[in-house]
Amino acid sequence: MKNIILTTLNARYSHSSLGLRYLLANLKELKNEAEILEFVINSSVQTIAEQILEKKPKIIGIAVYIWNAFDIGELVRIIKKVSPQTIVVLGGPEVSFQPLRVNFDMADYIVCGEGEVSFYNLCRELLDGNCTQPRTIHSPKVDLESIVLPYDDYTDFDIKNRHIYVENARGCPFECEFCLSSIETKMRYLDINVFLDELEKLWIRGARNFKFIDRTFNIKISYAKAILNYFLAKQEDYFLHFEVIPDNFPEELRDLIKQFKPGCLQLEVGIQTLNLDVAREIHRNLKIDKIKDNLKFLSTQTHAHMHIDLIIGLPSETIESFGKNLNQLYTLSTGEIQVGILKKLSGTTLDRHDKVYGMVYNDSPPYDILQNDLIDFSMMQKMKRFARFWDIVYNSGNFQKTTALLFEDGKVYENFYDLSIWLYKRSESTYKISLDRMAEFLFEYMLPKHDEELLANTILQDVMKVGGRKIPPFFKKIIPQNYDFAQKEVSKANKRQIVRQENE
Structure with missing residues (x-):
């Protein structure tokens, strides 16, 4: 039995909560009375409540995010109904800012902001029976040099089965209006040598899958170089994920990135828009020439796999502008x-644009835009399906040769928009479409404009690049019986990334 249970619902089983481990690490003398229990969204909320309450905790601390807010709201209600004496404390970005758009009225306390110190103080007072804290606790920013780091609290099971989240800095120097990170423009860094020591301890324990949550990994070049050099010195395989700004890759950083082998390095590159007028409207600073040069460098001279972000629905951005982007x-x-x-x-x-641009949003998570003065509700719905099909067809890496054929005239947006409209009418769904079924759909859609055998062979080269697959039955009527495909073994760990790179 534990007095304190720390819990959340992660988006995937492979994810882990760095925030919970920070709380656990900083509970001081209460740490032995605490335990982390992690779950996954879309699980039975009643079963989750059952498993938590089996521990008979006095305090339950729950991390709330945009993806789990609804489930957490239900979880709180169930816990308080069946065990009203149990104290529920909420924290995390979804409850740190007003307005709260999910009902958390049954929670006993809400910790807003960084909770490493505040949560400990609250738990100590609650367990001592003399709590004087208000229901809503506004936590000040913590000193990264003075709090206990959380990395020892990753278990061996975590290291073997989950992504290990790490951070060397908090804050973001930019003021993009759609992003919570813009609230804190002052950067706070952990001493780089202390951080590298923590990485080494994780490495020795077997950690090989690291996700850095720093919002701008390459803003401080000396720190970025130290971290990249640390991993380049390792002989074993590993996977690293960084969020980077697209306009800050000086030669000294380029030289290091070029040395990483395929499958090792993934970069999330925030673009959002290439329209300078739109960017200025949301306080986003774009250096277009540098962005173009750096994207070309990363694509042609490195093995880094990139996730490049574009947003639909920004204030003043038309569909035509998005298409050009x-x-x-x-x-x-x-x-x-x-x-x-x-x-x-x-x-x-972002709400300062609501009246000017007629911005209308969903009041429930994920608070996505419904329409604005330039994109009506019907068109926004079409674009949401566009985004979903884009992920299935293009981003999956399953149809690289096929999409190259689809986009051969350079009209990427226009051609894929037409495809997405057709796909939705044909499938009546954006989910649970198998690879074979999508291959058949693409063949059916593209056949009027392409030679039948060329199209079939192109699609099959995509479908069959994963070793061990069988030719979809539909295509057996079209291709020669003796058609030969080179079988390739694809690592399960980073299949989506490696499949893409093999096509490049």
Whole structure:
């Protein structure tokens, strides 16, 4: 039995909560009375409540995020109904800023902001029976040099089965209005030698899958170089994920990135828009020439796999402007282009555009835009399906040769928009479409404009590049019986990334 249970619902089983481990690490004398229990969204909330309450905790601390807010709201209600004496404390970005758009009224306490110190103080007072804290606790920023780091609290099971999340800095120097990170423009860094020591301890324990949550990994070049050099010195395989700004890759950083082998390095590159007028409207600083040069460098001279972010629905951005952005990015990079839908998060200043541009958002998570003065509701719905099909067809890496054929005239947005409209009418769904079924759909859609055998062979080269696959039954009627495909073994760990790179 534990007095304190720390819990959350992660988006995937392979994810782990760095925030919970920070809380656990900083509980001081209460640490032995605490335990982390992690679950996954879309699990039975009643079963989750059952497993938590089996521990008979006095305090339950729950981390709330945009993806789990609804489930957490239900979880709180169930816990308080069946065990009203149990104290529920909420924290995390979804409850740190007003307005709260999910009902958390049954929670006993809400910790806003960084909770490493505040949560400990609250638990100590609650367990001592003399709590004087208000229901809503506003936590000040912590000193990264004075709090206990959380990395020893990753278990051996975590290291073997999950991504290990790490951070060397908090804050972001930019003021992009759609992003919560823009609230804190002052950067705070952990001493680089202390951080590298923590990485080494994790490495010795067997950690090989690291996700850095720093918002701008390459903003401080000396620290970025030290971290990259640390991993380049390792002889074993590993996987690293960094969020980077697209305009800051000096030669000294380029020289290091070029040395990483395929499958080792993944970069999330925030573009959002290439329209300078739109960027200025949301306080986003774009250096277009540098962005183009760096994307070309990363695509042609490195093995880094890229996730490049574009957003639909930004204030003052038309569909035509978004289409130009997509067409241009396709020519600049071979990486995945993550097509996202604008969300209005509590705490950001995005709401200042609501009246000017007629911005209308969903009041429930994920708070996505429904329409604005330039994109009506019907068109926004079409673009949400566009984004979903784009992920299935293009970003998956399953149809690289096929999409190259589809986009051969350079009209990436226009051609894929038409395809997405057709796909939705044909499938009546954006989910649970098998690889074989999508291959058949693509063949059916593209056949009027392409030679039958060429098209079939192109699609089959995509489908059959994963070793051990069988030719989809539909295509057996079209291709020669003796058609030979080179079988390739693809690592399960980073299949999506490696499949893409083999096509480049």
